[in-house]
Amino acid sequence: MAHFLQHRHDRRVAGFGHSNDPLLHHERHTQGSVQKYSKDTQVFPDLCTSGGKNLRIVRTSVIVTGVQVCSRIFMVWFITNSIRPIQNEESVILFLVVWTMTEITRYSYYTFNLLHHLPFFIKWARYNLFIVLYPLGVIGELLTIYAALPFVRRSGMYSMRLPNIYNVSFDYYYCLIIVMLSYIPLFPQLYFHMLRQRRRVLHGEVIVEKDD
């Protein structure tokens, strides 16, 4: 992947940017596929999980799952899908790869768990890989939002300036800064929740969740 990115950068610097460039065509095609895949797949399973919790179908935590779902929807729809210039950022690739690895492990865990044939390495992966993947995902997401800030400020997207008929002002630029700051209190909650789940599942500790 590093080689691909370097090659792509070199071609841009060398002026290979015209619309017939086969690499860019391939890149746009790949990007389009990844984009559609992410928009559909990241949101639907998360909504199922949170819906499942609310209907008491699965035993997951509402608050933790809610924050996780909101951040995924926000990253997919209100950042990456809405702000085209940032779609080629390396940080987007970082969080997409990390999310993908996480969800392959998570849904393999759910599936084998339901079948009552859970291989230990899947259980181990579900409750160990997050230790590294969670921070990496957060880094990718925060760098992506950070990269979006100049475009949001310049375009004034999703913002309302006074005067207007509703007499309301909203600045998406500052909203993004608040979202970035909200990772400081919220991310540790998710991370420590997973560490508690890890102790419960891998070491058999009895843990009572506050919102259960």
Ligand SMILES: CCCCCCCCCCCCC[C@@H](O)CC(=O)SCCNC(=O)CCNC(=O)[C@H](O)C(C)(C)COP(=O)(O)OP(=O)(O)OC[C@H]1O[C@@H](n2cnc3c(N)ncnc32)[C@H](O)[C@@H]1OP(=O)(O)O
């Ligand atoms: C409007 C602006 C919004 C702005 C938001 C700002 C938010 C800021 C902070 C957010 C930071 C988030 C960053 C994040 O996006 C980065 C990443 O994700 S990077 C990738 C790494 N991520 C992870 O590793 C995620 C790990 N976390 C989790 O997996 C979660 O905490 C979560 C899935 C949400 C909850 O896990 P938990 O272990 O508590 O519960 P489970 O749901 O896994 O399981 C409970 C039991 O229910 C069974 N279950 C659940 N779902 C299903 C299903 N779909 N099918 C079958 N069974 C299911 C599961 O097997 C468990 O059963 P058992 O207890 O018997 O094992």
